[in-house]
Amino acid sequence: MRNLIAFFKRFQIFLVFVFLQVVALSAYVQYSDFARLQVFSSASMINGRIYTVRNSVTKHFNLEGTNRKLEWENARLRAKLKDSNYKIDRELVQIEDTSYHQQYLYLAATVINNTYDKRNNYMTIDIGKNHGIKKGWGVISSKGVVGIVHLVGESYAVVKTILSKNINVDVSMRDGGAFGLLKWDAINSKICQVSGISNDITIKKFTKVVTRGGSGIFPRGIPVGVITKRKSIEGKPLWDLQVRIAEDFRTIQHVYVIQNVMLDELRELEGKIPPDKEEEDL
Template sequence: MRNLIAFFKRFQIFLVFVLLQVVALSAYVQYSEFARLQVFSSASRINGGLYDIRYAVTQHFNLEKTNRKLEWENAQLREKLKLSNYKIDRELIQIEDTNYHQQYLYMSATVINNTYDKRNNYMTIDIGKNHGIQKGWGVISSKGVVGIVHLVGESYSIVKTILSKNINVDVSMRDGGAFGLLKWDGINPKICQISGISNDISIKKFTKVITRGGSGIYPKGIPVGVITKRKSIEGKPLWDLQVRIAEDFRTIQHVYVIKNVMLDEMRELEGKIPPDKEEEEL
């Protein structure tokens, strides 16, 4: 207490000066319109700055929740696309929802880890058996084809990407319909190759490449990339085509896992096709 009294005695002149300044400023602001406007203007700027900071902080901490919501909404929108449905009535030329049943379902996932510089590349995503995921399902992103589910755990899954040796995606040219298999030579993570297209078919540079949908893993029409280079294979009547793929595996963060509800039926039926007699003789 004595220290407090000593403090006031020591700084009494300064404290009286401060008090008089506060009284003078209060009177000035109260009776001066200009001063009052200046104070209110300054207070508004300060409050606005504080609100901006609070909003920015709130948005930052809600960013993951917002992204999850957007991914879920995108998955729902993809399921409503006609390429995710199959038509029931083939004779009627109508575009009505009653003529379509859902064929492809989509589930959003976050990429936890991935590689792009190995001969066979994989990524880890944050959904697994607990979410209904199964091996062999297709994986895409908002840009294009990504890969196929390779291993499934309880809460995570491993996806084998198209940047791998033994993944062959059936693709086609958006213009013209010529189709072949997408492969990767293990060199450039942005460039893949297409094999199996006869060189008597006209293929133009910058032609867009899409999924053909023949395997049932992906719907028809998912972007793959664009043709950047073409040349004839020496000694074979085939094109050697290079494709700049749509997805950049160096920066990928979010994907969609695709379920084809009719895939088992399609594979069971195709499994009943009798083998070629020539193959039996071999």
């Protein structure tokens, strides 16, 4: 109590000054329309900034949940695309486009670890057997092809990306339809190669490369990249094509795992194809 009294005695002049200033300002604001308007405008601006900051903080902490909802919504919409469905009745041209059965399903996942600078590169995603994932399923992102599921645990899976040796994704030129295999020479994480296309087929620079869909792992038409360089292979009637891939594996965060519900049927049927006699003789 003594300290409080001593404080008031020590600063009594300053406290009286502050009190009189408050009284004067209050009277000024109360009887002056201009001053009152300025005070209210300033208060509104300060409150607006406070609410903006609070909203930004709230959105930040809710961002993960919001992103997950958007991923599942994107997966649901992807499953409705025509390339994700199988047309049942193909006999008549006038058959309506609604005559489709679901062929591809999509499951959203988050990348929790990945590499891009090794000879064979892998990424770990946060879904596994508990979510129905199986080895051999395709993986894409919102930008394009990513890889193929290589190992599956209960809650996680490991994906072998296209930045690997002999992953051999079947691709085609969007214009013209020429097809080959996507490979990677381990030099540049943004550049892959397409092999197996005859050099008597016209391939233009900047031609878009997409999945062919022949293996059943990926739907037809998923973006892969664009042709940035082409030259004939010396001594062979083939193109050496360089593709700038659509996905940047240095920053990838979210992917979709693809299930082809008809894949087992496709592989069983193709497994019944008899071997070539010439191959048997070798």
